[in-house]
Amino acid sequence: MNPILVFDFAGIAVFAATGALAASRKQLDIVGFLFLASVTAIGGGTFRDLILGAPVFWVVEPAYVIVCAAVAVVVYFTAHLIEYRYIALLWFDAVGLAAYCVFGAWKGLTLTGSPTIGVVMGVLTATFGGVLRDLLANEPSVLLRPEIYVTAALAGSATFTVLTLAGAPLLAAALAGFLAAFLVRGGALRFGWSFPPYRSRPGRRQEDIFK
Amino acid sequence: MNPILVFDFAGIAVFAATGALAASRKQLDIVGFLFLASVTAIGGGTFRDLILGAPVFWVVEPAYVIVCAAVAVVVYFTAHLIEYRYIALLWFDAVGLAAYCVFGAWKGLTLTGSPTIGVVMGVLTATFGGVLRDLLANEPSVLLRPEIYVTAALAGSATFTVLTLAGAPLLAAALAGFLAAFLVRGGALRFGWSFPPYRSRPGRRQEDIFK
């Protein structure tokens, strides 16, 4: 087995947990847990594979779906033990983001040979599952939160891609990419790191509908 | 013609009607009816075919699009006769759900041979059109309603898949799957059937943003 698949399964499992946590916040039933866990965990990779023209990974290997289902059931029976479930969701999401940006970048780079596509696929794989989760669960989108999010995926994908092009061993590049993404996103969660947001002029009111 | 296509056309027609009813609730114009009817009716099957790597059904046979357009026009001129249009939408949606979970499971099972993929494709085909409709029309998502929804698609897909693997004739398995899904969803609509929702502890307030 290719050792990079560790990042794929880690991403699946923690993203499934975030989907199940979102289901717990919406007080859905067990099937709602299964559905949101699966869509969150396999959504980003599904888009990645469709866009790359590769066979969709979980159709080739249905065990991925079983992993999602198992995680959803475990969260259903244990989420009440977690005091701050939205914070748990954000941290699991950070781990999934870091794992998936590396795996997506590897798959994009391997299949097309283009570093640009590798980086874009890393970002897309890492962020789309969470975007789908928030859309379907009607949560505020993680994309629009003030602290850094997409940037972390970009940092991880770019780190992995640059190191790989520079000839680093696969697992070293993957670990470095994972750490880059997780440290950026973790710092953003812990310390509220953010880029200066866009402001057209001082003191403008966000409510101005045409501005 | 393969008789299972009856379920496909039935699903198309009633899902198109739900999209057009959603358009009527948003007071869109005739082109808005055509758009929402088409996206709702062919959205689930489009994702199914993309994920399975099959040619998209309505690109192969554009008559499906014509059916959507015809249904949208009929609803545009008759919706005012229906007193409770949201309730009509929910019942049409139930029929479409039942028809599409059978057809999706059949297509997934036939193309991949995997029962897991068959069941997942049945659920995905049956639910994604409605999810898209609610997202685009800015309606509350049918997924987040308290009564049973995804479960009905799961019941129908699983019934069809198990009976088919057990050697039942195609149409018998399809009818049994259709009835299983429709009875579960119809019972949920009529009697408010629901699984116990997830609750972390008694009396917790849904507004707690981090819990």
Added chain:
Amino acid sequence: MNPILVFDFAGIAVFAATGALAASRKQLDIVGFLFLASVTAIGGGTFRDLILGAPVFWVVEPAYVIVCAAVAVVVYFTAHLIEYRYIALLWFDAVGLAAYCVFGAWKGLTLTGSPTIGVVMGVLTATFGGVLRDLLANEPSVLLRPEIYVTAALAGSATFTVLTLAGAPLLAAALAGFLAAFLVRGGALRFGWSFPPYRSRPGRRQEDIFK
């Protein structure tokens, strides 16, 4: 280079600008600008290519992604010069809509030979990027606005398709389609053109939840 590609690059650039303008309205950071600009600009064409079974255009030619990134950076540094950014967004969106409905119709017609698929692909390419932008940026959907929107894409796609089938030269049909779509959408923006919205009966209240 096929001259119809002019419409493709024009569509990319102005849709990227609308995504970046939406990011400026949400006060996102520079990476948020890059993300929303890219999704808006390449979202519609990505769905078009997936559905047609064609290789996704920006995977084949990553320069499209670079164009999106460049436009996002330019808008990041110049948007404060624009007084009414939402109005600018709507007019750029109108140009993108007109360019993309022609290019989408050409690609759909060329790849399948079916005029129905050509028209549908024109509408889908022209409208889906904007739909994604509004969903991700949590803006009111351009689809649900009272004035004409999808109709303009339909007018442009149909004009191009009919003229092409009638034997008109490619660029003449493309320009006519572009003008048809832009005049319809521009008139709608300037003069508030709309079809009569659907109304079930005089004076009914929009809040009636089941009607």
